[in-house]
Amino acid sequence: MLNQSKKTLSAKTSNSFLTLSIAPAKVIRGSQILNQAVSYISRLGNRPLIVSGNKTLDIADNYLELLESEGLDFVKSSYTPDCSESSLEILRDKAQAHEADVIIGIGGGKALDTAKLLAHHLEIPVVTIPTSAATCAAWTALSNVYSDEGAFLYDVALDSCPDLLILDYDLIQTAPQSTLVAGIGDAIAKWYEASVSSGHSEQTLIISAVQQARILRDILLQKSVAALQSPGSEVWQEVVDATVLLAGVIGGIGGAQCRTVAAHAVHNGLTHVCGSGSIHGEKVAYGILVQLRLEEMLQGNQLAATARQQLLKFYTEIGLPQKLDDLGLGNITLKQLQKAAEFALQPNSDIHRLPFKVALEQLMAAMVSTTAPVEASGISNSLNSPSNQTKKFSGSKSQRKA
Ligand SMILES: [Zn+2]
Numbered sequence: 049m050l051n052q053s054k055k056t057l058s059a060k061t062s063n064s065f066l067t068l069s070i071a072p073a074k075v076i077r078g079s080q081i082l083n084q085a086v087s088y089i090s091r092l093g094n095r096p097l098i099v100s101g102n103k104t105l106d107i108a109d110n111y112l113e114l115l116e117s118e119g120l121d122f123v124k125s126s127y128t129p130d131c132s133e134s135s136l137e138i139l140r141d142k143a144q145a146h147e148a149d150v151i152i153g154i155g156g157g158k159a160l161d162t163a164k165l166l167a168h169h170l171e172i173p174v175v176t177i178p179t180s181a182a183t184c185a186a187w188t189a190l191s192n193v194y195s196d197e198g199a200f201l202y203d204v205a206l207d208s209c210p211d212l213l214i215l216d217y218d219l220i221q222t223a224p225q226s227t228l229v230a231g232i233g234d235a236i237a238k239w240y241e242a243s244v245s246s247g248h249s250e251q252t253l254i255i256s257a258v259q260q261a262r263i264l265r266d267i268l269l270q271k272s273v274a275a276l277q278s279p280g281s282e283v284w285q286e287v288v289d290a291t292v293l294l295a296g297v298i299g300g301i302g303g304a305q306c307r308t309v310a311a312h313a314v315h316n317g318l319t320h321v322c323g324s325g326s327i328h329g330e331k332v333a334y335g336i337l338v339q340l341r342l343e344e345m346l347q348g349n350q351l352a353a354t355a356r357q358q359l360l361k362f363y364t365e366i367g368l369p370q371k372l373d374d375l376g377l378g379n380i381t382l383k384q385l386q387k388a389a390e391f392a393l394q395p396n397s398d399i400h401r402l403p404f405k406v407a408l409e410q411l412m413a414a415m416v417s418t419t420a421p422v423e424a425s426g427i428s429n430s431l432n433s434p435s436n437q438t439k440k441f442s443g444s445k446s447q448r449k450a
Contacts, residue, residue: 068301069208070209072209080216083114090118095121096122098152099125099154100159101127101159104155125138131158131192139162150173150174158194165191168207177219181223182228182234183230183329187292188209226327230330231329232366233332234295235268236359245306246258253303257303261298263294264295269362271286275287305401307398309399311336314399320387337418338414341418342414393408
């Protein structure tokens with residue numbers, strides 16, 4: 049049955065501009081808002097199935113008592129081992145046995161992806177409650193499906209964004225700081241991927257999505273360091289909004305064309321050699337450097353080289369991985385590297401949205417040279433000169449990368 053839905057859904061993906069899913073029906077955000085949000089959940093259903101990770105289920109226990117006191121008859125279930133076909137089968141049986149009329153996902157990206165896809169299959173509403181700012185999964189009409197071992201298999205375009213998104217900053221603040229760092233990596237990828245695949249689009253909505261991706265990048269470059277220094281502060285909340293909400297808006301408005309390119313394709317490949325060694329946004333952040341390296345090596349694109357140097361500096365400041373070693377893959381064999389690259393280059397991979405062809409050997413070379421110094425003379429100097437930068441980035445073509 050899962051395979052059947054997959055087929056129907058992939059047909060919908062190609063028509064995504066006719067059926068845009070831009071935003072959740074309602075977003076509630078603030079501090080200590082979980083209590084107030086219960087009444088919004090009860091408008092959607094009163095027999096929820098709660099999908100979460102094992103750890104989050106414990107954290108969420110207080111909240112569950114609250115649901116109970118409001119008369120909601122819930123069951124809770126873990127999505128482990130992963131957002132996989134086998135987990136989804138088990139959860140679907142549980143939901144049907146409970147006669148669930150709404151799904152509540154509480155947790156990180158994988159818990160929320162599982163909750164959304166389950167609700168989609170059952171054709172009932174879904175509520176997303178992110179417990180970290182590591183991805184924009186709480187917002188989007190998209191779920192990634194993995195193997196039980198955590199290897200990326202495929203993504204599914206859903207009929208709509210969640211019916212309700214509850215963003216509670218206090219809950220987000222309980223997550224390790226590294227999750228927000230990863231979220232920054234995943235969100236900043238929007239610019240590098242959207243601009244390379246859609247930077248020359250004439251379509252109104254796509255132009256708008258690409259420009260919002262640029263704004264998102266600027267917000268993250270300007271505010272991330274301050275946000276990470278003062279969790280819970282106003283600037284920290286702005287960065288959380290950027291990674292959880294604005295990143296989702298861009299995916300919604302831009303549709304499938306504007307979503308992922310090489311950075312996510314490299315992430316997908318890496319999940320086949322390191323299922324749980326690092327989290328999504330960390331692999332994506334590294335994937336951005338690989339993508340820029342490809343543009344540099346295969347197109348001689350000096351703006352890509354400049355952008356890579358800027359990002360390396362930014363990554364050092366906030367602690368994002370710059371090379372395989374930083375992802376715990378310092379001892380990767382040539383064979384494993386090839387396996388990851390081969391998956392990233394599969395015929396249906398998003399890497400083919402790059403405006404040039406990539407050979408296996410070229411991708412492998414880019415993957416091991418993300419921190420290479422810039423070869424062309426003059427680029428390092430221009431980095432230090434704001435006036436040069438403005439000049440360099442003012443042309444329409446170069447805006448794509450700057
Ligand atoms: Zn992502």
